[in-house]
Amino acid sequence: MRRYGPAVLLLLVGAAVLRISLFSALYLRYVQSGLRPYLIASAALLVLLGVAAGVRAAREVPDEDEDPHDHGHAHTTGPRLAWLLVLPAAALLLFPPPALGSYSAAREDAQRAAQGVGTFPALPTGDPVDLSVAQFSSRAVYDSGHSLKGRTVRLTGFVTHADGDTWYVTRLLVSCCAADATTSKVQVRGADAPPTDTWVTVTGTWHPKGRLGMSAAWPPVLDAKTVRQVKQPSDPYEKR
Known part of the structure; x- marks a missing residue:
């Protein structure tokens, strides 16, 4: 599952931006209306990159000469920290913040x-x-x-x-x-x-x-x- 991390992150961010720009007017809380096409295009690109990264990860075959235990141990800290980047993307997708106020x-x-x-x-x-x-x-x-x-x-x-x-x-x-x-x-x-x-x-x-x-x-x-x-x-x- 660890190798799918970048794909999941790209998909989450892309989906979050699409939600606020393509499927609602929530983007107006953050930017002017004229920037909507750029948000939609950027989000669509992120989703495509996420899908491509996921397909690439699924096709990767682990090296038979490599010890999976050693590989996982060497890279434990990095991937775990990278998964923290999913939190703000998920928060934007599920709970978009309100507009600025008082x-x-x-x-x-x-x-x-x-x-x-x-x-x-x-x-x-x-x-x-x-x-x-x-x-x-x-x-x-x-x-x-x-x-x-x-x-x-x-x-x-x-x-x-x-x-x-x-x-x-x-x-x-x-x-x-x-x-x-x-x-x-x-x-x-x-x-x-x-x-x-x-x-x-x-x-x-x-x-x-x-x-x-x-x-x-x-x-x-x-x-x-x-x-x-x-x-x-x-x-x-x-x-x-």
């Missing part, structure tokens, strides 16, 4: 340097207007035209908490994959806080605070009219 958001300090205050394009007509958390934050902190003033907006994200009754609707932004995720969040006022990591859609109006482009304006504030619990979207991250 813990990851809390690790990033809310430090925002002024990125240049200026005017933003006009918002679409009609209320409420759907915005990403990042879009709302950018307009609230940097828009000298105050395009959010008097408008009702709708934001969707997961709940994070601060001291006291302060809570936020939060999203993580990615450029390529979950490893480069950064946080965007909006403080919600006028509504009771749902539990941490609950996904919600919040409808409300912008509450101006601080000087544009300065740290006092961060995080922006939304006066809530309604807070509705929703399911986590298949793609939990916002794109830059």
Whole structure:
């Protein structure tokens, strides 16, 4: 059985990646949607290599002049350690980890340097207007035209908490994959806080605070009219 170790490992890793990329949308927890074809191709290649390694191992005939006991004794430690690599692959296959949430958001300090205050394009007509958390934050902190003033907006994200009754609707932004995720969040006022990591859609109006482009304006504030619990979207991250 020891000689089939590499084949089993390749098959497990390939099957795990196929599960999250071809047979579900779980891959969106880790990378952007545009990388899906590359994940599927890589996983398929790993499965083919695993099958080839298994066939090759099955065809190998032990050397009759070699003492099987000595051979096994000489290589006991290496193969046993190699089998440990099966554990993370099996874990990904059976128990894929959840998307990044409040813990990851809390690790990033809310430090925002002024990125240049200026005017933003006009918002679409009609209320409420759907915005990403990042879009709302950018307009609230940097828009000298105050395009959010008097408008009702709708934001969707997961709940994070601060001291006291302060809570936020939060999203993580990615450029390529979950490893480069950064946080965007909006403080919600006028509504009771749902539990941490609950996904919600919040409808409300912008509450101006601080000087544009300065740290006092961060995080922006939304006066809530309604807070509705929703399911986590298949793609939990916002794109830059």
